[in-house]
Amino acid sequence: MAGKRRQFGRVRKLPSGRYQARYMGPDGQLRPAPETFRTKRDADDWLADVQTELRQGDWRDPDAAKVPFENYAVAWVAERPLARSTGELYAILVRVHLAPTFGRLSIADITPAAVRTWRRARLDDGIGPTTVAKAYSLLRTILGTAVDDGLIRRNPCQIRNGGAVVTPERPTASILEVFALADAMQARYRALVLLGAFCALRWGELVALRRQDVDLDAGMVRVRGSISELNNGERIYKAPKSEAGKRTVAIPKSILPVIVAHMRQFAEPGRDGGVFVGPKGAIPRRNHFNGLWHKACADVGIKGLRFHDLRHTGNTMASYTDASTRELMIRLGQSSTRAALIYQHGSRQREREIADGIDSQIIEALKRRSGPKGHAGDTGG
Known part of the structure; x- marks a missing residue:
């Protein structure tokens, strides 16, 4: 009796003794298996799998x-x-x-x-x-x-937590170390260091500040965006990734005289004038500032501290107040939830209370410091 005729695909024996399987794809093209098979049974099983894919709508064009x-x-x-x-x-x-x-x-x-x-x-x-x-x-x-896109059936990236960034715990500068670093920097960057630490502002946010963003009467800094540098040296202004990044941060009263003196001596004139500019009147370059920063760290005997680590100092100090997690995230510009944004709009008084709590820590640390006084009231540049 003649064998049952195959209803899907074809199998033929090659001169090598191996078997080739082919089938007609949905696009009308006769498509061979990507490899030959040792037995006819293996070729039949492969065709059965392809037929199942076609019936379930899982077929992928192997050429694509x-x-x-x-x-x-x-x-x-x-x-x-x-x-x-x-x-x-x-x-x-x-x-x-x-x-x-x-x-x-x-x-x-x-x-x-x-x-x-x-x-x-x-x-x-x-x-x-x-x-x-x-x-x-x-x-x-x-x-x-x-x-x-239907090009492959399964993503080959299957490593558990392969994309997780494990960041080692960074050092935290003490209050007195922050003041020591600020004093070791060029005078025009002293306020930048203090704001970076005690207001937990990022480098890009600091150099993007304009006069209109600093309210000396209220003791507040408004963050509206940041400046980043591309590899080719070009600098671009970026709005925050989320609306929560646009925030108003209270300045601790102990460092406010330093900020006032900086605005008077170093900031550019006019509402749109830059708050932090280099000696030649341009926005500071990160690599140039890093050189000054590393020298200041060496001068005061601090190793392995990055400028960005000052944010950790400010966050740690804020956490010692009675600030809630949401309030801390708002101060750092890291919240993106709608509820946090609504809360942020009414949080100016609470933000001032957090800054006052940080201020109390600064005053206490300065009282314990040995040597001449002057940081809290010193407005020199």
Whole structure:
């Protein structure tokens, strides 16, 4: 009796003795299996799997995923509505960390094992864990889009917590160390250090301040945006990532005389005049300031402290007051929930109370300090 005729696909035996499986795709193209099979049974099983995919709507065009990863990744970055600094970062991650390994591979050929090997090799080569985590997260996101595009069925980035950035605990400068660093800096940057610590402002937020943002009568600083530097040296003004980033921060009264003296001596004139400018009247460059910062740290005997760590000082001091978690997040500009934003609009009095609590800590620390007095009332520049 003649064998039952196959209803889906074809299997034929090759001169090598192996078996080839082929089927007619939804696009009318005759498509062979990507490999040959040792037995006819193996070829039949493969065709059965393909038929199931077709019936369930899970079929993927095997040719579509043959696009080289680098081409797909570069287009992915270009097509996204990213901030310029973010787009620049992603382009660097693709070019430096992803393309050398995956660039010429087709998306379909990137396997979980290949991703694990790449990540381990990056770490073994001494690449920082934070950079590797960011590169892995970008790879996972790009390939996630490939899944959404129907190019691959499953994302090969399967490493648990592979994109988690484990940040080591940073040092916290004491109140007296903050004042010592402020005194060791050039006079025009003394107020910048004090605001960075006791108001927990970021570098980019500080250099973006204008005269109209500093209310000396109320003792408040309004944060409306920040300035960031691209790798080519260009500086761009950015609005906060969330509305919570736009905030008003109270200045502790102990440092207010220093801020008043700075505004009188160093800030540019006019409402739009810059609060912090360099000796030549330009917005300070981060790399130039870092040189001054490292020298000041060395002069006062502090090691491993970054300017950004001053935010941790301010946050720690604020946490010693009775501020709630929400109030702390508002002060730091890190809340993005609608409820927190509504609360923020009515929190000026509470913000002043938090600053007064920080001020009490400053006064107490200065009382305990040995040596000449003068910080609380010293307005010299």
